[in-house]
Amino acid sequence: MRVLGIIGLTILLQACGGGGGNTTQNQTPTTPPVTPPSGSTWQSGVFASEDVFKNRCEVPRTGTDLNGNTFPDIQGTTFDEQMWLRSWSNDTYLWYSEITDQNPQGFSTSIEYFNVLKTEELTASGAAKDNFHFSQSTEEYESFAQSGSQTGYGINWSFIRNSPPRSLRVSTVEPNSSASDAGVLRGDTLLSINGVDFINGSDVDAINNGLFPENENTETEFVFERNDGTEVTLTLRSGNFEKSFVNNTKIIDTDAGRVGYFRFDGFQRPGQTPLIDTFQTFVNANVTQLVMDLRYNGGGLLAMASQLGYMIAGPNQTNNAIFESSRFNDKYTNTNPVTGDSLSPTPFYDREIDWDSSTFTNRQLPSVNLSRIYVITTDSSCSASEALINSLRGIDIEVIQIGGTTCGKPYGFYPTGNCGTTYFTIQFQGVNNKNFGDYADGFKPTVSPQFDDELPGCVASDDFNNPLGNEQEGMLSAALFRMTEGICPSSNDQVLSSFANTKKTSNEENDKLSVFDARYRAIMLENSINTPILESQEK
Template identity: 50%
Template sequence: MHLSKLAAVIVATISFSGLTACGGGSNSSGPAPTPTPTPTGPSWQPGVFASASSLEAKCESPRTGIDPFTGQQYPDEAGSSLEEKLWLRSWTNETYLWYDEVDDNNPANYSVLGYFDQLKTTATTPSGTPKDNFHFYQPTDEYNELTQSGVSSGYGFDWEFVRNTSPRELVVRFAEPGSPADLAGIPRGASVKRVNGIDFVNTNSSTDIDALNDALFPADNGTTTSFVFELVNGDELAVDVTSADVQVSPVQHVQVLDTPAGRTGYFQFNTFIRTAQYDLIDAFDGFIDENVTELVIDLRYNGGGLLSLASQLSYMVAGPAQTNNAYFETLQFNDKSPNRDPVTGNVIQPTPFYSNEIDYNAGRLLSAVLPSLSLTRVFVLTTGSSCSASESVINALRGIDVEVVQIGSTTCGKPYGYYPTDNCGTTYFSIQFQGINYKGFGDYADGFIPTETPNYGYEVPGCAVDDDFSHPLGDPAEGMLSTALAYAETGSCPQPVNPAPVSPDAVNAQSSESSLAIENPLTLKERLILQNKINEPIVTEQE
């Protein structure tokens, strides 16, 4: 679905069938009417698929000029909405991991984006959740803006949606450094009480709900909103915040702690976008200089991103000896493509543990070697918002016998990924592969689960702990981090251990049906990276 809307508006599009005008009677003295020509363009035939390449870039509203992100002419040609839908259909049939579980519905009954929304499996995981919860699209210019520059628009809040219906609860996880929210001094754990004078917690007026959605997620920069928050100590904070461009800071709170277990590095890592590479390098250079022997990576809000960057991070943890002759992950595509990548056409080869810096603009390895700690144990802090490439790091390190200790709650469960694909100005994300680690494991569709007594591949040694909003992230007293530090010292979970929190979805499922819910479109950064594993092939020859 589109990032800024809860659901796409479906507009019916009529496809033309071949019609021939009837001729006049035999007594007509005039010339016979000229038959209407049969359309020669593509049409939908159930079970018959043209090649996606024959339909791509045939657009109802073609772009013109130069793409500012590639420097190349836009490839678009004049076409129709039907051709856009037929391209989606063929592209899905060729590359979607579960193509044989997709209903071949008539595209005439959908808008382009509405048609894409239903081009996915309806099957469920063993726990009963949808197998494909990761099907979405994004305007291409917005996607390129964020992934290449790390800039999004908004207040800079990272929100925790505890409850969407009354009594609602919306809590600040953190504010992006330098963002309007950060400059306004709004701390972690602040809970929204009023927005532009509206009772956020209790209102059930549809007019109020619309106003809340507009205020919380402004479409434009320069929107000023009045918030009243309740802080963790019970005080109220009233503040006006104006939306603006926000620079995403993927790596935050880098520090080294002196602990009984030794020098322990910690950093919060929020997203695997290309701008994070040098922040990670700086962090690990510092850890090496500080003689770090234990490491805590805070992935609790990291929804994923680039697999190549996840591979680089894993190498920086494990080092050359443990990654030698092993691979980070190999990709499995649909059964039409057992040996060849259906997107690139290349022979399938495992993703290595990248030990070098990468020029992400050119997709090439550089000569500079990454720093590495060569650790045999690493702690990861997780929640249900830890997804995809974050889970790949956990899986890949376990695949080479690095001990991973998981502190927090069950991850989102996404061993799947895709190549973001642009057509006619929209970038589509449709599951195309599953990742498998060096030991051949990749079955964690219901997430990695921290437990003191692991019995299955998706159960990871560690401790189930609540997300603690009463302390700043990086504070050694914060619940997850303090548990990790205690485990590093003793080798076991401290007692008592808090139970893992109830998910917001489970809370909302118990709400009254008559209670109106605010939307949860999330910020551009969250939605774009949420549950996202992106493959960008890297040329292995160094520049």
């Protein structure tokens, strides 16, 4: 899913008072009565303020959050949680008028109700208009947002096909993880998990539980097929590991000049320093060409995308230019409905950000000052990745696209927590310096572009037989060929080319693994901090 910018966590924190007094043993505990808030009766088309229902929870949390703040929860009901979701969605959802207003009492859980609080309209290609509506445990979200750490085996997956016969391959393996220690390799194809057939099996819950463990120290048996056709059985133990965001940085000498290449897997807070260091390396090496590999980059902080745009284009091309402007629903044409601030565009940021103090440092960002770049993409290139492409085009940087159509998410949201769950609902659309932001079907590499969402470039398939960063790897090889020869390589398989440019239809979306859809987008989470100078948005 896309989430841009530096976003303040929207969980309201308030202290809870307690009373004194003596207690006696064997005293029967009592639950305080729940007083229904004013306006708590559902009436079609009538919406009470979301504040009426905020933090009224069926099961209030006790203790403190990851930052040591007392949970704000008070006793409420599932109906209160649902009514908060209803009012919040009606107020802030970009397409609020396309939500069918349904009585919450017809849904047993808050998440079940949240899942219907979105538009069912389709894009021009027949894909779901809103394909980025999901929720996640607040604790899990905050942990990843603050440190980039997540629970799992250290495997990043590439979902080739999500319905039987399924196809799932290892795209990358995180260093210092269980998968790395066990010898999992890029390109490994999953055959079974804990004895359950992954390809055609019907036990979706067992598959999801195995792929996405909720807790550490969960042992799971995987059977993979290697690229050479052999099978290997590996037992992996889940753990908490930190994701590496900047990888495979290298300098490549070509007939077209000195090329800087790097793979960037997420616009997340921990990636800022290595990203700046990478561009300083490119500046020191006097690179004249740049290949930016965003094939697995699902998005992140809008502010970091803005920084990267500056490091590519430099001060002259970004001077007084807009990186992105946000458009909310028609209730809020001048004001941000989440922050209450007046709307103002995001510029190209030229300095390092101090995340702890939410301010800029005095460190000026390096820049390679290029007017043309090559970007490697797949349908996993999403959100902030697409915003970066769009914003560079907005200041007339030529973007040559290599690979496949991006995911199509010119939208963003403010992750908002309530009662232990963080919800992600589309709240704004981003547009560039030229006021363009209509790429809901993704950016497409095209030999001869005719439409605004088509970019000059070459279709190429993800090559699982070669390491990422290897000059023989299919996508990087195609980028270097296009750079030196001025044309696309002629060896692209037409079937793969067709697949790479095919968007998923709404029916295909329904065939996905039930948990995969949300988890896939959760990996794209954008970090968030409260900041007075940087608008808190995620893409």
